[in-house]
Amino acid sequence: MKPFDGAVASERARERSTDPANGSDPGRGAQAPQRTRELPLTREDRANLLRYMAMMRAAEERGITLYRQGKIPGSFYDGCGQEAISVGSAFVLGPRDRMCILHRDLGAHFVRGVTPDRYLANYMGREAGVTGGRDGNMHFGDPALGCVGMVSMLPDMALVAAGMAMAFKLRGESRVAMTYFGEGSTANGQWHEAMNFAGVHELPVVFVLENNGFAYSTPNELEFAVDPVERAATYGFPGVLVDGNDVEAVFEASRAAAERARAGAGPTLIECRTMRMHGHGAHDDMSYVPEAVREEWAQRDPIDRYSRALVGEHGFSADEVESIRAEVKAYVDECAQQALASPMPDPKTATDGVFADDVTTLGDGQAPWSHWSAAASERSAA
Amino acid sequence: MSATAERPETREGSTAELTYLEAISDGLRCEMRRDPTVLCMGEDIGAFGGAFKVTDGFVEEFGAERVLDTPLAENAIIGTAVGAAVEGLRPVCEMQFADFISCGFDQLVNVAAKLHYRQGVAAPIVVRLPSGGGFSGGPFHSQNPEAWFLQSPGLKVVAPATAADAKGLLVAAIRDPNPVCYLEHKGLYRYVRGEVPEGDYEVELGKARIAREGEELSVIAYGSAVHLALDAAEALGESIEVVDLRSLCPLDTEAVLASARKTGKVLVAHEATQSCGVGAEVAALIAAEAFEDLDAPVRRLTAADSPIPFSPPLEQAILPQLDDMKEACSELLAY
Numbered sequence: 001m002k003p004f005d006g007a008v009a010s011e012r013a014r015e016r017s018t019d020p021a022n023g024s025d026p027g028r029g030a031q032a033p034q035r036t037r038e039l040p041l042t043r044e045d046r047a048n049l050l051r052y053m054a055m056m057r058a059a060e061e062r063g064i065t066l067y068r069q070g071k072i073p074g075s076f077y078d079g080c081g082q083e084a085i086s087v088g089s090a091f092v093l094g095p096r097d098r099m100c101i102l103h104r105d106l107g108a109h110f111v112r113g114v115t116p117d118r119y120l121a122n123y124m125g126r127e128a129g130v131t132g133g134r135d136g137n138m139h140f141g142d143p144a145l146g147c148v149g150m151v152s153m154l155p156d157m158a159l160v161a162a163g164m165a166m167a168f169k170l171r172g173e174s175r176v177a178m179t180y181f182g183e184g185s186t187a188n189g190q191w192h193e194a195m196n197f198a199g200v201h202e203l204p205v206v207f208v209l210e211n212n213g214f215a216y217s218t219p220n221e222l223e224f225a226v227d228p229v230e231r232a233a234t235y236g237f238p239g240v241l242v243d244g245n246d247v248e249a250v251f252e253a254s255r256a257a258a259e260r261a262r263a264g265a266g267p268t269l270i271e272c273r274t275m276r277m278h279g280h281g282a283h284d285d286m287s288y289v290p291e292a293v294r295e296e297w298a299q300r301d302p303i304d305r306y307s308r309a310l311v312g313e314h315g316f317s318a319d320e321v322e323s324i325r326a327e328v329k330a331y332v333d334e335c336a337q338q339a340l341a342s343p344m345p346d347p348k349t350a351t352d353g354v355f356a357d358d359v360t361t362l363g364d365g366q367a368p369w370s371h372w373s374a375a376a377s378e379r380s381a382a
Numbered sequence: 383m384s385a386t387a388e389r390p391e392t393r394e395g396s397t398a399e400l401t402y403l404e405a406i407s408d409g410l411r412c413e414m415r416r417d418p419t420v421l422c423m424g425e426d427i428g429a430f431g432g433a434f435k436v437t438d439g440f441v442e443e444f445g446a447e448r449v450l451d452t453p454l455a456e457n458a459i460i461g462t463a464v465g466a467a468v469e470g471l472r473p474v475c476e477m478q479f480a481d482f483i484s485c486g487f488d489q490l491v492n493v494a495a496k497l498h499y500r501q502g503v504a505a506p507i508v509v510r511l512p513s514g515g516g517f518s519g520g521p522f523h524s525q526n527p528e529a530w531f532l533q534s535p536g537l538k539v540v541a542p543a544t545a546a547d548a549k550g551l552l553v554a555a556i557r558d559p560n561p562v563c564y565l566e567h568k569g570l571y572r573y574v575r576g577e578v579p580e581g582d583y584e585v586e587l588g589k590a591r592i593a594r595e596g597e598e599l600s601v602i603a604y605g606s607a608v609h610l611a612l613d614a615a616e617a618l619g620e621s622i623e624v625v626d627l628r629s630l631c632p633l634d635t636e637a638v639l640a641s642a643r644k645t646g647k648v649l650v651a652h653e654a655t656q657s658c659g660v661g662a663e664v665a666a667l668i669a670a671e672a673f674e675d676l677d678a679p680v681r682r683l684t685a686a687d688s689p690i691p692f693s694p695p696l697e698q699a700i701l702p703q704l705d706d707m708k709e710a711c712s713e714l715l716a717y
Contacts, residue, residue: 014625060530098469135500147466149501151492160493170421170447170471177465190488194460200453352534356504356559362468 032357034064039252041331047324049091051248051258053303054325056107058332059116060328061298063123066336067282074136079246081277082210082234085281085304086180087111088250089208089237093178094259095364098164100179100216104210104276108180114334120339128342134353138188144363153275155185158194158207165203165261178254178262184215186228195269199235204261206254207269210244215290228270237267244272245302247307275300387517399576402545403571405434406510409446409549410474412466413556414444417472420556423459424476424510427627433478434512434571436444446452454498454569455711456486464494464561466626472556473507481525482567494561504559508552512652513541514606515701520692526605526654526685531563532663538587539630543608547628558587567605567653567684574609588629589635595698599714600641600648602664604628607651607683607702614707615617620715635667642668647714653701658685678717683710 028278034353041049041198051353065245069320079086087104090112095098101108101277114130122129122140130140131149143145148164150157161179185191186209198205204214209228213219232239239258244255257268275297279286286294399614400408421444422437428451431438436693441449452459456477463473477483483490490509497505515524531537538560542548548566557561593613594607601611602626615622627634627640642648648668661682668680686700 132668139500143501143503148465148497151496153488153492156457156461156489156493158467159489160468162458163462163467166462167463167466167469167471170466188456190461193453193455196453197455197458197462235532281604326697353499353502354508355538356498358504359506359559360498360504361470364502370459373688376699 012092016065035363039248040255041251043314045091046049046310046316047203049087049251050306050310050321050324052091052107052302053111053306054088054328055110055116055332056083056087057303057331059110059119059207060106060333062116062332062336063120064282066120066124073125076123076282077103077137079106079276080280080321081297081301082212082274082315083107083304084157084247084250084295085208085210085244085272085274087193089180089206089254090253092255093176095146095171097146097162097176097178097258098161098362099177100150100161100211101141101142101181102148102150102154102182104182104212105180106138106189107166109140109142109147112142112147114142115335117335117338117342118142121342123341124339125344126339127345128339128343132282133345143360146362146364148334148362153178153190155181155188155191155194156369157181158185159190160197161196161207162203162205165198165205165267166201168204169201174262176204176258177207178208180210181206183209183211183214183220183228184223186231187215187223193256195232195267197233198267199237202237202264204264206261206269207267208254209269209271210272211271212275214276214280214289216284225258227271228358239269241271241273244274247302247306259322289327292294396580397577398580400545401437401572402483402548402550402574403434403477403568405545405548405551405578408550408564408578409440409583410436410556411440411443412439412549413472413553414649416557416582419470420474421450421466422474422476423450423452423463425452425454425459425478427451427476434568434598436510446567456482457489458491460486460507460509461493462504463498466505467505468497468503473662474510474556475507476510477512478522479519480513480527481522482531483509483511483527486701487530488572489572490531490537490561490563491534495534497536498560499536501664504656505561506559507561508555509561509563509654510552511565512568513565514569515690515697516569516606517693518692518697519568521689524631524697526565526652528563528565528630528654529624529659532660536561537631538678539565540628541567541605541630542573542628543567543570543593543603543605543626544577545574546583547585547591549578550583551587551628553582553584554587557584562587565573565605568607570609575588581615585628588634589629590624591626592637592641593626594622594624596621598622598645598647599711600625600645600691601643601651601707601711602627602638602648603651604630604660607707608651610702610704610707611651611711613704614711617704618708618711618715620711622711622715627660628653633663633667640673642672643675646675647717648676648680649679649683649710649714650680651683651702651707651710653685655687656682661683677712681710681714683707
């Protein structure tokens with residue numbers, strides 16, 4: 001597979017797919033389900049899908065500005081172009097489900113209930129950041145919202161998510177753990193350990209793979225000889241290929257995977273083909289990606305594309321869509337001011353919390369985001 | 383999980399004579415009976431009962447879900463244990479040999495150790511580490527890797543020397559909200575036996591023990607070196623104090639300093655290699671806090687800075703032996 005033809009390949013795959021349930025083609029992994037039936041999304045859900053994607057874009061753009069202003073120590077990492085993946089997948093979970101979210105997945109944090117001020121404060125090392133300055137950039141997860149923050153070693157969190165899923169299974173709970181990783185992570189031994197462990201124990205875990213073309217600068221063909229979506233079958237569970245720039249396609253694949261997990265049928269690997277539209281970090285000029293490729297992918301921008309779909313297919317007016325995007329931008333600006341007003345942490349507290357005095361319990365979050373998830377949480381509570 | 387909570391039968395004051403190995407099993411079994419969230423994970427620990435038989439009979443009593451035979455994948459054992467712990471379980475992971483922690487090191491030092499500091503999320507897991515040499519295990523089945531963990535803030539590290547401590551420290555480790563590395567010395571498994579309190583028994587982490595009272599010299603040791611020190615003290619017939627650290631993190635600095643101030647001469651002894659080991663830390667502590675009370679330089683008796691060789695004469699040349707201990711004590715006593 002060429003590194004740049006992800007969406008093209010997946011579009012073709014969808015055309016080939018005839019069975020909406022699994023469309024399996026042995027040896028290639030199951031293909032994304034076609035939209036042969038109405039998705040369980042309300043009008044408000046669809047507005048929220050756009051809202052959260054736009055919020056991720058606006059917050060990251062604000063972050064880049066803060067970085068250029070010298071207000072963010074270290075570097076800056078964003079998921080520009082990948083917004084549909086974290087938003088579409090996180091949207092299917094209920095409050096009692098759990099997530100390990102990665103660094104291109106800010107949308108998932110917002111869906112869970114993190115607000116942009118806490119995200120930006122975290123980047124600036126402020127007290128009001130999700131980790132209070134203990135860890136930087138995207139290395140956070142709000143325990144109160146059922147999330148465990150990532151580490152830099154990839155894909156370590158795949159095993160942690162599998163462990164959470166193991167706890168659900170042992171207790172007979174109808175809950176799901178979801179985690180993300182990039183295609184570069186699939187070259188690491190711990191990816192194999194996680195896939196194998198989850199497969200052996202048929203754990204209720206959803207692995208969302210973001211194939212954004214490059215692991216830092218390394219293209220797919222130098223990362224693996226066999227595409228990860230095909231390798232899923234060798235671990236005993238389905239691999240599903242979706243267009244990662246189509247938020248409803250991601251939603252639908254994630255919904256099916258979560259339902260499969262809740263039903264006790266085990267894990268799913270969802271490979272979302274996409275493109276990282278910015279460098280690995282703000283320090284990376286992405287000179288290794290031809291301009292034509294960037295331009296081609298810019299045409300598939302997930303937010304513009306969904307805006308058009310809302311108007312063209314779902315009865316939204318252009319003004320409505322525009323006002324959602326404008327409202328989100330204004331909200332993020334307001335959040336940035338709040339983040340800037342937060343003090344830096346007190347150096348006297350630098351060694352606090354190395355050890356725990358007591359056990360902690362993850363919270364469930366509020367899950368105010370969608371009628372869909374409210375229904376999902378009722379099911380998961382049952 | 384199908385198990386039901388069951389209070390242990392604690393017979394006040396009653397003890398049983400157990401080997402160090404039996405005491406580990408007893409502690410684990412007591413906690414699994416008491417707390418249905420405790421589960422064991424590791425390679426060959428189920429029907430086979432573990433490479434050293436610590437979990438012999440466990441799968442029959444607790445079921446395969448709580449005595450989980452894992453794939454041969456140490457990062458998977460520790461990583462999934464962290465996830466399960468975050469979700470309210472208390473996993474006790476068995477590394478088949480302490481040496482194999484290198485294959486699970488990333489999850490231990492990057493995920494488990496830092497989780498509470500970074501995120502405020504506790505990761506109450508125990509990693510059982512059958513450690514130590516003396517039986518021709520060679521370079522990959524004989525190591526004492528405790529210093530690796532001590533360089534990783536967020537991990538607690540314990541190393542029992544007696545049967546009673548083997549039980550009590552394991553129980554305390556399971557109940558602790560932090561990841562705890564529990565080093566169980568393979569050479570002590572069947573060599574050491576002693577009276578062990580029956581039922582619920584816990585030894586507080588971070589408290590050293592005076593294994594032998596003395597006035598002329600302090601040997602500060604842990605694990606197998608405690609027994610070397612006790613044997614040497616008996617053989618020499620001198621007034622040697624033996625301090626058994628039991629916990630390496632947290633370290634009982636008060637007990638170390640009190641003994642150093644009392645005798646004025648200190649030998650720090652362990653089976654692990656020398657450079658940047660526990661002995662270096664203890665010696666630095668004494669140099670900083672008890673310098674004025676010393677009558678001799680602080681000395682160390684440790685393994686040589688070498689991989690542990692296979693052939694018996696080579697292994698004996700690397701690991702501290704009783705004669706080495708006697709010689710080191712005599713030199714300091716004569717100083």
